[in-house]
Amino acid sequence: MKVNGKTIVVTGGGSGMGRELVLGLLRRGAQVATLDINEENLLETARLAADYKEKLSTYVVDITSREAIESLVDLVKEKHGAVDGIINNAGVIQPFVDVNELPYEKIEQVMNINFYGTLYMVKSFLPELLKRPEAHILNIASMGGFLPVPGQSIYGASKAAVKLMTEGLHSELMDTNVGVTIAFPGAIKTDIMKNSQVERASSSDTSGKEYKLTTAADAAKMMIDAIEENAYRVMVGNDAKMMDRLYRLAPKKAASIIADKLKDAGK
Template identity: 30%
Template sequence: MKLKDKVAIVTGAGSGMGKSIALLYAKEGAKVVASDINPETTQAVVKEIEEAGGQALAVVANVAKEEDIQNLVDTAVDEYGTVDILVNNAGIMDNFVPAANVTDELWERVMAINTTGVMRATRKVLPIFQEKKSGVIINNASIGGLYGSRAGAAYTASKHAAIGLTKNVAFQYAEYGIRCNAIAPGGVETNIGSTIDNPDPFGMKKAMSGAEFNPKNGNPEEIATIALFLGSDDSNFVNGVVITADGGWTAY
């Protein structure tokens, strides 16, 4: 088992990539703290892990709220004694709204979940990692964080910021044995589309202009295997990188 006795927090674990990561981590021996804003789906993931013989704990959290982040990490430590891996997976789309049409409300909501939540969870675990001189942070970004038009202005900016934070943390805390990496998925079959409501026609047309070059969509399990690699000792010398997982879409 690649993660035997490790304690891993996974946000957005109620569905999609977060669920697949939580299930695979548990299968590989981790004690999983599964977090999501939806209590029913979070508990269902924990039940699935436990029925398969794994260990897991459900913590309902809105990553846009500082108090929820505090409670998430504190609960993990109270239950399992420490945290070894943080997977910042929770995220939302932005209706493909371009810069000319973006509202403060949309901008702030997307940034709060996709960027500020990542920062707060990272800030919370770093003292734990520093004290024991080890720890892994994995940020689920997007090819939208590497290229200019795979989404609207807010989502694109939020994922670019998350990648910048990834690199900053990786370099500044490497001397403590802490690694911080990111995954940049392309088209993956998840329910993040449920966070899209009344998409902006102009923005969506621009964002979809390269869609015909996408060879195929991936599945959440394929992203989970990358998260396993980054969370395990197999990637001990990998720090501050972004692994693009898009089936070759952005290689054209």
């Protein structure tokens, strides 16, 4: 589905990949409705998109509220006339601790935002998407959704749930007008740790050399391209591509590599 002239709803559009998705879609001629729980961040996104202000609408919404998401459908239709696609980007990571040390409060928060927030968006907007001549759903999982990362087991579980739900949706909708794509970002240069209130050392190895991160703008471009190509899935970043291949060939070895790298970096 070409995004030019389409209306796309983007969650988590106040920062990081979400903001870059909003800006990238607008530059390609789409109308965008974006939501975020942080009003200040949304205002900054709107400021950066000032040249497209007639095509952008913003909403301060908690995606863990099913009622709020259900109410959003009519608000977006009232502003833009219809909805042609959704991008489920909003998400949080967990504190870098083992499951044994992670409180239930944090576990529930991660699952509610990452999985249930995505589910509420899909369930609320899918009836509208099915009415369109063509439409698309892009759900963002994570490299951690197919590859275990110590200290991020619950985050990974939430993204694995998004992965399987999205792949199931693709099968359910293959004979309809709605395309479905699952995205697996690797290490992306965003503020997700700060926004998730997670404390962690900087992304560097023991020699002080920084890991090369995919920029949020590059990640957004890859995902918008995937929508336009009706891709089944998209690996975002060379690290995600490499670890996907390795994990399918030798899952235990791939898991050990990630565990060792984190151990060596003192994470």
